[in-house]
Amino acid sequence: MEKLMIKGGRPLHGEVNVSGAKNSAVALLPATLLGESQTVIENLPGISDVGIYEEILRDFGAKVNRDVDTLTIDTSQLSNRPMPNGKVKKLRASYYLMGALLGRFGEASIGLPGGCNLGPRPIDQHIKGFEALGTKVTHRHGGIHLHAKRLKGARIYLDVVSVGATINIMLAASRAEGRTIIENAAKEPEIIDVATLLTAMGAQIHGAGTDVIRIRGNPQLMGCRHSIIPDRIEAGTYMIAAAATGGEVTVTNLIPKHMEPVTAKLREMGVTVDESDEALRVRGIGEYQGIDVKTLPYPGFPTDLQQPLTALLTRAKGTSLVTDNIYSSRFKHVDELCQMGAQIRVEGRTAIVEGGTSLHGSKVRATDLRAGAALVVAGLMAQDVTEITGVEHIERGYENLEEKLKLLGAELW
Numbered sequence: 001m002e003k004l005m006i007k008g009g010r011p012l013h014g015e016v017n018v019s020g021a022k023n024s025a026v027a028l029l030p031a032t033l034l035g036e037s038q039t040v041i042e043n044l045p046g047i048s049d050v051g052i053y054e055e056i057l058r059d060f061g062a063k064v065n066r067d068v069d070t071l072t073i074d075t076s077q078l079s080n081r082p083m084p085n086g087k088v089k090k091l092r093a094s095y096y097l098m099g100a101l102l103g104r105f106g107e108a109s110i111g112l113p114g115g116c117n118l119g120p121r122p123i124d125q126h127i128k129g130f131e132a133l134g135t136k137v138t139h140r141h142g143g144i145h146l147h148a149k150r151l152k153g154a155r156i157y158l159d160v161v162s163v164g165a166t167i168n169i170m171l172a173a174s175r176a177e178g179r180t181i182i183e184n185a186a187k188e189p190e191i192i193d194v195a196t197l198l199t200a201m202g203a204q205i206h207g208a209g210t211d212v213i214r215i216r217g218n219p220q221l222m223g224c225r226h227s228i229i230p231d232r233i234e235a236g237t238y239m240i241a242a243a244a245t246g247g248e249v250t251v252t253n254l255i256p257k258h259m260e261p262v263t264a265k266l267r268e269m270g271v272t273v274d275e276s277d278e279a280l281r282v283r284g285i286g287e288y289q290g291i292d293v294k295t296l297p298y299p300g301f302p303t304d305l306q307q308p309l310t311a312l313l314t315r316a317k318g319t320s321l322v323t324d325n326i327y328s329s330r331f332k333h334v335d336e337l338c339q340m341g342a343q344i345r346v347e348g349r350t351a352i353v354e355g356g357t358s359l360h361g362s363k364v365r366a367t368d369l370r371a372g373a374a375l376v377v378a379g380l381m382a383q384d385v386t387e388i389t390g391v392e393h394i395e396r397g398y399e400n401l402e403e404k405l406k407l408l409g410a411e412l413w
């Protein structure tokens, strides 16, 4: 899709079904390389990051068959190869090839990852973990070469809470000798999802979802069948869009517990959120209050919803403060929102939103995935037509966004 046009001002109504989680999918696919037989992954989201990973698995010799949202991946005959450029630059999660190939072959040569440009995104904690497991790490031609004669379990304390480092170390440690302990581990639900897969493949993992994860490796992991958890960021985006348009939307196939940080903030603004087993009904009728939000590692408010929430806050009364504690410059959406009539200024890591403004349509550009989601939310609220370019960023993380929004009554093309 080249660009997305939205005619705003229509309240969203109805039901929307959440797809499988992007940040699980892009870790589970490389994890299948650790098993020496067939793995079936169900509930994969139809997003470009998954499409690229499908191609990468084939590049390593995996036989991959797709049936709608299910991939059957046979990894019995793989051949290792360097992957310095190209596909690895298209997504952030290509860094998981390091842990997966290290576990499978004891060697990997991978270029630095791509993904959203949100300020510096170092991978020093991943490297620290691999080195602790007995890996020699060298930087070559702008990429990283990893070599381990023998992976041996170790105790690793992460200096920063990192989703990627926690999962990458889990991947390599799953085939290492002995026990690995990750301390100050990230606690995101996607980490539990990856631990569930690795356990089904034959590793022993305890404590995923807490800040201490214990992994006892198994040199012979086998395939299994696994279904991906719902995408809490996609779910949160639809909750925010429902509130932004003053609509009433039931977001189904989610895990309400995963949504608590978002639900709490929407309720604080004055949005009604009703919970049932696998759904949340969001009613955005009436006026909203401005709020202060700070992004934090799970179970704090997710940085990946900071940008869409900022768009919603333009219609709340008073001043809102949105502080991103995870990334130093995740505010590229702000200039675009201001072009649509928002009054927001950025001071350091905080966006100060002067609420109560009405947005108008404009030509804007999505600079990254969730900046794109923020512009979609803004476009749905705005009077007249918004034209969004940079749609390829949005396609990295939202399955059938256009169709899902149309079913809720949005006017977009």
Ligand SMILES: CC(=O)N[C@H]1[C@@H](OP(=O)(O)OP(=O)(O)OC[C@H]2O[C@@H](n3ccc(=O)[nH]c3=O)[C@H](O)[C@@H]2O)O[C@H](CO)[C@@H](O)[C@@H]1O
Binding pocket: 023, 026, 092, 093, 120, 121, 122, 123, 124, 125, 126, 127, 160, 161, 162, 163, 164, 165, 186, 303, 304, 326, 327
């Ligand atoms: C593919 C994927 O799952 N992406 C998610 C993952 O990204 P990603 O895994 O890249 O994010 P991390 O949790 O690793 O990063 C958190 C913070 O730690 C810093 N850091 C991280 C690793 C490291 O070795 N050194 C270091 O300093 C980062 O710069 C950032 O400031 O978690 C982020 C935080 O929830 C989300 O925004 C991304 O959607």
Ligand SMILES: C=C(OP(=O)(O)O)C(=O)O
Binding pocket: 022, 091, 092, 093, 114, 115, 116, 304, 369, 370, 397
């Ligand atoms: C930052 C994100 O993605 P990535 O880490 O893949 O760039 C995101 O999903 O919001």
